[in-house]
Amino acid sequence: MKKAVLVFIFFWFCSVSPAQDVDLLKLLGEEKPETEQVRNAFKSTRVIMGHSTEMLAAGVLDFRILHRFGKINEGAYEMFGLDKASIRLGLDYAISNRFTVGVGRSTTKKETDAFLKTRLLWQTKGAKHFPFALTLVNGMTADGLKWQNPERTNYFSSRLAYYHQLIIARKFSESFTLQIAPTYVHRNLVQLSTQENDIGGLGVGSRLKLTRRIALMIDYFYVPKRGSDEFISPLSVGFDIETGGHVFQLHFTNALGMNERAFIADTAGKWEKGDIHFGFNISRVFTLSTRNRK
Amino acid sequence: MKNQLFVLFLLAASVSASAQTRYMTREGKVSFYSDALLEKIEAHNSKAAGVFETAGGNFQTIVLMKAFMFEKDLMQQHFNENYVESDKFPKATFKGMIDNLSEVDFGKDGEYAVSVSGKMELHGITRNVNAKGKLKVEGTTVTAVSEFLLNPEDYDIKIPKLVRDKIAKEVKVVVDMKMNKIAEDKTEK
Numbered sequence: 001m002k003k004a005v006l007v008f009i010f011f012w013f014c015s016v017s018p019a020q021d022v023d024l025l026k027l028l029g030e031e032k033p034e035t036e037q038v039r040n041a042f043k044s045t046r047v048i049m050g051h052s053t054e055m056l057a058a059g060v061l062d063f064r065i066l067h068r069f070g071k072i073n074e075g076a077y078e079m080f081g082l083d084k085a086s087i088r089l090g091l092d093y094a095i096s097n098r099f100t101v102g103v104g105r106s107t108t109k110k111e112t113d114a115f116l117k118t119r120l121l122w123q124t125k126g127a128k129h130f131p132f133a134l135t136l137v138n139g140m141t142a143d144g145l146k147w148q149n150p151e152r153t154n155y156f157s158s159r160l161a162y163y164h165q166l167i168i169a170r171k172f173s174e175s176f177t178l179q180i181a182p183t184y185v186h187r188n189l190v191q192l193s194t195q196e197n198d199i200g201g202l203g204v205g206s207r208l209k210l211t212r213r214i215a216l217m218i219d220y221f222y223v224p225k226r227g228s229d230e231f232i233s234p235l236s237v238g239f240d241i242e243t244g245g246h247v248f249q250l251h252f253t254n255a256l257g258m259n260e261r262a263f264i265a266d267t268a269g270k271w272e273k274g275d276i277h278f279g280f281n282i283s284r285v286f287t288l289s290t291r292n293r294k
Numbered sequence: 295m296k297n298q299l300f301v302l303f304l305l306a307a308s309v310s311a312s313a314q315t316r317y318m319t320r321e322g323k324v325s326f327y328s329d330a331l332l333e334k335i336e337a338h339n340s341k342a343a344g345v346f347e348t349a350g351g352n353f354q355t356i357v358l359m360k361a362f363m364f365e366k367d368l369m370q371q372h373f374n375e376n377y378v379e380s381d382k383f384p385k386a387t388f389k390g391m392i393d394n395l396s397e398v399d400f401g402k403d404g405e406y407a408v409s410v411s412g413k414m415e416l417h418g419i420t421r422n423v424n425a426k427g428k429l430k431v432e433g434t435t436v437t438a439v440s441e442f443l444l445n446p447e448d449y450d451i452k453i454p455k456l457v458r459d460k461i462a463k464e465v466k467v468v469v470d471m472k473m474n475k476i477a478e479d480k481t482e483k
Contacts, residue, residue, distance in 0.1 A: 023354075024316070024345035024346075024347055024352055024354040024389075025343070025345060025354050025356050025387070025389075027316065027318060027345050027476075028318070028320070028343050028345065028356070036360070039371070040371055040374075040375050057366075057367030057368070058367075060367065060368070174381050174382070212375070212376045212379075213376065213454075242376075243454075243456050243457070244372075244456065244457050244460065245368060285368060287365075287366045287367070287368065290365050290366065
């Protein structure tokens with residue numbers, strides 16, 4: 001009975017609480033926490049050289065213009081590299097929020113590349129917590145140079161290389177994101193018998209947001225020695241600047257290559273010697289279809 | 295014992311019923327429209343929560359910023375990341391009162407023109423606002439309808455010069471909340 005009286009008093013108090021300044025929103029009760037996907041880990045789908053965990057939304061077309069100038073240590077005669085340019089033009093399209101396909105053409109080696117990027121897992125917070133995101137990239141490249149020995153039988157397959165990459169990324173905070181990307185590259189044909197067809201690399205990419213629209217970016221691939229190949233690990237450092245539908249990525253790099261095979265296998269410049277290229281990526285997105293929006 | 299409790303509960307309920315009647319929703323609609331020179335942007339949120347209390351004419355709402363849906367994903371991304379900063383300021387709230395409560399008869403179905411004034415918190419900034427609107431009484435529901443202009447700069451939402459022509463100086467906000475009468479002093483579970 002005592003309990004009942006208490007309950008009664010409780011209800012009575014509730015009902016006569018003053019009308020003014022009452023927090024009615026308490027009536028809504030506890031919000032049920034929802035599982036939320038952690039988004040916008042990077043501003044762009046590329047860290048600098050390599051893929052980032054970020055993906056385009058369904059129905060979005062991304063036109064990418066990539067430029068790498070000559071080496072800064074070439075001096076004033078080459079305007080510190082600005083007189084030379086290597087370009088990759090690319091188009092990426094998101095079939096759905098989980099799948100993006102892309103093609104690109106680079107001036108270096110007249111190489112064409114294509115890839116499929118798949119979102120395997122989202123980093124989530126809220127009701128269901130998952131600490132990192134997983135993304136898979138599968139691509140191939142085809143070099144387009146004239147055959148060195150046209151008199152012998154050459155196979156198209158000799159031009160091809162493949163790459164497979166798993167991106168493990170975590171957005172630690174609004175401003176800091178880190179990803180690691182184990183990468184495997186297979187070259188169908190190598191020049192020397194002492195060279196290995198398979199190369200491994202480990203990518204480390206990071207974003208540090210400085211302001212709402214500007215971020216400091218670092219993109220590094222560790223490429224260990226394989227067979228007779230002594231690889232130079234590519235390192236790029238730069239800034240992402242976002243303005244509406246554009247993202248500008250300005251950076252310095254020792255890698256001239258703009259696809260995975262090229263910057264993992266062919267990087268020749270050394271930072272300590274000043275073999276540094278100034279470069280930029282411009283990304284312009286067009287929303288072609290909004291049908292697949294959730 | 296159980297019976298006694300039940301009777302007491304009813305008694306308590308009836309006491310408060312005479313004091314105040316409350317209406318509530320979790321599926322209120324809030325939309326906004328930015329009609330600028332170069333771009334028209336609109337976003338819709340159908341998960342706004344609202345509570346209305348007839349006794350004092352108190353009307354309070356809570357709107358989750360991330361629940362605003364845009365036509366283009368990039369717009370939504372920019373809205374959350376660059377403008378309202380949803381991770382830092384996840385919700386907007388409005389706590390206000392109907393100024394002309396005496397003109398509304400909740401016992402009679404109909405549309406009543408009202409003006410509401412109170413405090414709105416958005417992007418971490420609280421400001422006094424007032425707006426004209428309507429209260430539609432239909433049986434056990436009350437629908438609050440209002441349309442007002444909001445200046446993002448008032449809430450420290452900065453719009454860079456570069457996109458000045460794409461985002462309106464004043465954004466039109468449309469509220470449409472149909473609230474159902476709730477049992478007294480009983481929070482929805």
